[in-house]
Amino acid sequence: MGATKRKIDFSEVLETEDLSPGMNYEKGYFPRHQKTTASVGEGPGVALFDFWNKRPELQHIHQFAKARRGNPWAVLGVVMARMMVRVPHYVVTPAIVGGVGALNLFVNLTGRSGAGKGVARAIAEEAVLMGEVKQRPLGTGEGLCRLLAVPDSKKRSEAVLVDGGEVDVISALKSRQGSTLTGILRSAFSGSQLGFTNARGDTSVNVNAHTYRVSMVMDVQPEQAGPLMGEAGGGTPQRYLWMPARDPEMTADKPTAPPPAIWVEPPWPARKGRRFAELRVAESVVEAIDDGIVQRNASEDNPLDAHAGSVQLRVAVALALLAGRANVTMADWRLAQLVMTVSDNMRNEVQRTLTVVRLREAAEGGRRYAHSKLAQREAEDELQGKRIEACKRAIGKHVGDSWISRSKFANSHLRSNLKPYLDKAIEELDGKLIEVAGAKQGGLRMRRLDLG
Numbered sequence: 001m002g003a004t005k006r007k008i009d010f011s012e013v014l015e016t017e018d019l020s021p022g023m024n025y026e027k028g029y030f031p032r033h034q035k036t037t038a039s040v041g042e043g044p045g046v047a048l049f050d051f052w053n054k055r056p057e058l059q060h061i062h063q064f065a066k067a068r069r070g071n072p073w074a075v076l077g078v079v080m081a082r083m084m085v086r087v088p089h090y091v092v093t094p095a096i097v098g099g100v101g102a103l104n105l106f107v108n109l110t111g112r113s114g115a116g117k118g119v120a121r122a123i124a125e126e127a128v129l130m131g132e133v134k135q136r137p138l139g140t141g142e143g144l145c146r147l148l149a150v151p152d153s154k155k156r157s158e159a160v161l162v163d164g165g166e167v168d169v170i171s172a173l174k175s176r177q178g179s180t181l182t183g184i185l186r187s188a189f190s191g192s193q194l195g196f197t198n199a200r201g202d203t204s205v206n207v208n209a210h211t212y213r214v215s216m217v218m219d220v221q222p223e224q225a226g227p228l229m230g231e232a233g234g235g236t237p238q239r240y241l242w243m244p245a246r247d248p249e250m251t252a253d254k255p256t257a258p259p260p261a262i263w264v265e266p267p268w269p270a271r272k273g274r275r276f277a278e279l280r281v282a283e284s285v286v287e288a289i290d291d292g293i294v295q296r297n298a299s300e301d302n303p304l305d306a307h308a309g310s311v312q313l314r315v316a317v318a319l320a321l322l323a324g325r326a327n328v329t330m331a332d333w334r335l336a337q338l339v340m341t342v343s344d345n346m347r348n349e350v351q352r353t354l355t356v357v358r359l360r361e362a363a364e365g366g367r368r369y370a371h372s373k374l375a376q377r378e379a380e381d382e383l384q385g386k387r388i389e390a391c392k393r394a395i396g397k398h399v400g401d402s403w404i405s406r407s408k409f410a411n412s413h414l415r416s417n418l419k420p421y422l423d424k425a426i427e428e429l430d431g432k433l434i435e436v437a438g439a440k441q442g443g444l445r446m447r448r449l450d451l452g
Contacts, residue, residue, distance in 0.1 A: 051335065051338050051339075052072065054335060055319075055322075055323060055335075057128075057261070057322050057323060058076075058322075060127070060128075060258060060261055061075055061076055061079060061127055061128065063255050063257070063258055064123065064126075064127040064257055064258055064260075065120075065123055065127065066247075066250075066254055066255050067254055067255050067256060067257035067258075068119070068122075068123045068126075068127075068257060069119065069247075069250065069254065070119045070120045070123040070247065071120060071243075071244055071245055071246060071247040072247075073243045073244055073339075073342050074109050074117070074120035074243045074244060074245045075120050075123045075124045075127060076243070076339070077107040077109065077120070077217070077241055077243035078107065078109070078120055078121055078123075078124035078125075078217055079124045079127065079128050079322070080105060080107070080241075080315065080318035080319075080322070081105050081106075081107045081161060081215040081216070081217050082124060082125075082128075082130060082133045082161060082215070083128075083130060083263065083318055083321055083322065084103050084104065084105045084213065084215045084314070084317075084318060085133050085134070085159045085160065085161045085213055085214075085215050086130055086131065086133065086159070086263075086265065087103050087213060087268075087321070088213070088268055088277075089158050089159060089210060089211055089212050089213045090210070090271060090275070090276055090277055091103065091268055091269065091276075091277050091278075091279060091326075092191070092210060092276045092277070092278055092279070093278065093279055093281060093313060093317065093328075094278045094279075094281055094286070096281070096286055096289050096290065096313075097289070097290075097293055097309075097310075100210065100276050100278065101191075101310065101313065101314075102189070102190055102191025102210060103191075103213065103314055103317055104188060104189050104190075104191060104213060104214050104215060104314075105215045105216075105241065105311075105314050105315075105318065106185070106189055106215065106216045106217075106218070106239055106240045106241065107215070107216070107217045107218070107240065107241045107243060108217075108218050108219075108220045108240045108241065108242045108243065109121075109217065109218070109219050109220065109243055109245045110220045110221075110222065110225075110242050110243060110244055110245060110346050110349075110350060111220075111221070111222075111244060111245030111246045112221055112222070112223075112246070113221055117219040117245040118219070119245075120243075120245055121217065126260050127260060127261070128260070128261050128262075128263050128322075129260050129261070129262045129263065130262070130263040130265075133161050134159060134160050134161065135160070135161045135162075135163055136160050136161075136162060136163065137162075137163050137165065138162050138163060138164045138165060138216070138218075140180075140181060141180035141181040141182075141183065141184030141185070142180065142184075142196060142205070144162070144181075144184055144185075144188065144194070144214075145184065145194045145195050145196065145205045145207055146205055147160060148160065148188075148194065148207045148212040148214065149195070149205045149206070149207050158211065158212050158213065159212065159213040159214070160212075160213075160214055160215075161214075161215050161216070161217065162214060162215070162216040162217075163216075163217060164216050164217060164218030164219070165218065165219065166218075166219045166220075166221070166224070180196070182231055182236050185216070185236065185239075186235055186236060186239065188212075188214050189239045191209055191210045191212075192209050193206070193207065193208055193209045194206075194207035194212075195207050210275075210276065218240075219245075220242075220350070222349065222350045222353035222354065223353060223354075223357055225350050225353075225354060226354055226357070229350065229351065229354060235307065237347070238307040238308070238311075239307050239310075239311065240311075240347075241311055241315065241339070241340075241343045242342075242343045242344075242346040242347040242350065243342065243343065243346065244342065244346050263321075263322070263324075264324060266321065266324050266325055266326040267326065268326060269326060279317060279326055279327060279328060280326070280327035280328070281313075281327070281328045282327075282328060282329050282330050282333075284330045284333075285313075285316070285328055285329070285330055285332075285333045288330075288333060289309050289313065292308070292309045293309065308340065308344075311340065311343075312333070312336045312337060312339075312340050313328070313333075313336070315336035315339050315340065316328050316332040316333045316335070316336035317332075319332045319335050319336060319339075320332045384421065387417070387418050387420075387421040388421045388424050388425050388428070389425075390418055390421075391414065391418055391421050391422050391424075391425030391426075392425045392428065392429060392433075394413050394414055394418070395409075395425060395426070395429055395433065395434060395446075396429075396433060397413075398412070398413045399434055399446055399447060399448050400447065400448055401447055401448055401450075402447060403437070403445045403446070403447045404445065404446060404447065405443075405444065405445050406422065406423075406426070406444040406445070406446065409422075409446070410422055426444075426446060430446075431449070432449070433448065433449055434446045434447060434448055434449050435447060435449045
């Protein structure tokens, strides 16, 4: 991972000759600006006071995003996903639950078409510069494995930011027969072993656990998120951070964009001959994660929160790295909880939207069914009327002054498809054109009425 030519630490002043008018660049800080009450975007409007003012790097991202007409939450999500790709694959979190923890981060930029998802991506690339971030489009599960594999000892790509595109893409890819995409993505999130074994050894692919780093950013329109949310049973949507793309607080006035900041990688923990190098995580954070595990096992929790602790820890790591540290403090954990509040509310908004969509589709389906049944009844009534009229014409033509039994008339003068309607025709003509005698069960007779 090559170093950038010019580095600006987040603990240093942004030195530039072209200072923005009215901005105060004090040594040791990013430019301070008026405190903001930030809502979650397209969620229910939960206020998150002072998040952006807690740290200079967060202030920088907020001001840069506002100046470029993006939602700061969405920009932060992309910045964190990009930053995780810069972390060496051997750097992990301690074995708090199960084994060591991966740092792969999946982010959904969520909003209606035109809400600013692409804008957030572009802003994030300029707001915080961090050297090369290899980016590839989302393809098949097998394609992702091959991208991260190391065939013939020649490294292909141990770290990549996957551009998931629109959520429709993943829906289309996973709908293919034999698709393994969503399963591969779930495994990649956890840093698990990836690959597949074929009869021919040269087409088999194996990617060992924690030998790669992968982040993903995907655009999600709530109305199109049904297939993704439908994977909740497998644990797919639980692994994503849901960031709002629309900025409901946007006004005509906007701040001046500060110069881009350049992230300085912190000293990574040494492996010392071991397979992994563990980031230091404060004991209080470890206890908080453990308490959450105990609570979830003791109660029927929301299944969509199954990976909440894992995602929050990754966000906490990203915030620590953004601050130039390779250790996680309780302050990082608490800030990450605010980010998770934004994510949870955005995900809940997606669920509400999908509920409305399902109800609307059900109502429309009910209307279509009712219309079809009505049309069917009308068609049946019309057909019945036509066949009764055909029976009447046959009676008028073939019934004379002599008595003729119903059965003989039907067998002699009616097609089989008209016979069920003969009794109705006789009933309507009785006393008008014909007279009827006997019972319907086998003895009914009729003859033409003498209208003298």
